[in-house]
Amino acid sequence: KNEVEQSPQNLTAQEGEFITINCSYSVGISALHWLQQHPGGGIVSLFMLSSGKKKHGRLIATINIQEKHSSLHITASHPRDSAVYICAVLSPSGGGADGLTFGKGTHLIIQP
Amino acid sequence: DVKVTQSSRYLVKRTGEKVFLECVQDMDHENMFWYRQDPGLGLRLIYFSYDVKMKEKGDIPEGYSVSREKKERFSLILESASTNQTSMYLCASSQGWRYEQYFGPGTRLTVT
Numbered sequence: 660k661n662e663v664e665q666s667p668q669n670l671t672a673q674e675g676e677f678i679t680i681n682c683s684y685s686v687g688i689s690a691l692h693w694l695q696q697h698p699g700g701g702i703v704s705l706f707m708l709s710s711g712k713k714k715h716g717r718l719i720a721t722i723n724i725q726e727k728h729s730s731l732h733i734t735a736s737h738p739r740d741s742a743v744y745i746c747a748v749l750s751p752s753g754g755g756a757d758g759l760t761f762g763k764g765t766h767l768i769i770q771p
Numbered sequence: 772d773v774k775v776t777q778s779s780r781y782l783v784k785r786t787g788e789k790v791f792l793e794c795v796q797d798m799d800h801e802n803m804f805w806y807r808q809d810p811g812l813g814l815r816l817i818y819f820s821y822d823v824k825m826k827e828k829g830d831i832p833e834g835y836s837v838s839r840e841k842k843e844r845f846s847l848i849l850e851s852a853s854t855n856q857t858s859m860y861l862c863a864s865s866q867g868w869r870y871e872q873y874f875g876p877g878t879r880l881t882v883t
Contacts, residue, residue, distance in 0.1 A: 689869065690869060692871065692872070694874075699876075699877075700859060700861070700876055700877030700879070701874065701875075701876045701877065702861065702863075702874035702877075703874070704871040704872060704873070704874075707870075707871045745813070745814070747814075749868065749869070758819075758868050759816070759868075759872075761813045761814040761815075762813060763811065763812070763813040764813055
């Protein structure tokens, strides 16, 4: 089973700062998800990517398949970005109990 | 917009009670999932279903069962609740393994 490591576990930054959250995994994957979870529980999918880079508003996700590494960047961070960010990887077989493996999450706080 | 709803946001049950958690999705998705989320452990898959009446065990199925009689509804059953099943339970659905998952708001279950 894939091992997914996120860093940092906790991050506190000031409004406006550029934020980077990292995700590394141990074996090859077919795709990687970045998820956002606000206080209260609801989880929202931000990106699913299998190569290169994706951008949505102030959020950018990149993946390097050879290095088994992905980053999530937030530009011009805002207090409403405060949330837990979760990385999840999809195995090459794409399904079954081993299909999706989750990291433990990065708890981000943006202070005004 | 895809909508995944869960029957309760908060639930308090006594040890030994039978507990039903219900999840409904409105997008005709094939796959449905039940996860539990605990501090420091992240999201862990309990069971998933890839079709009506079809189910597969995830990483931590012990103490749980599931039912999927209709495509839109996936139920998680705790036959005899125990205190170690106190947790946040999240349901999700997806069009298929290679598509993003849509999560419900979560049910915070406390077993006393």
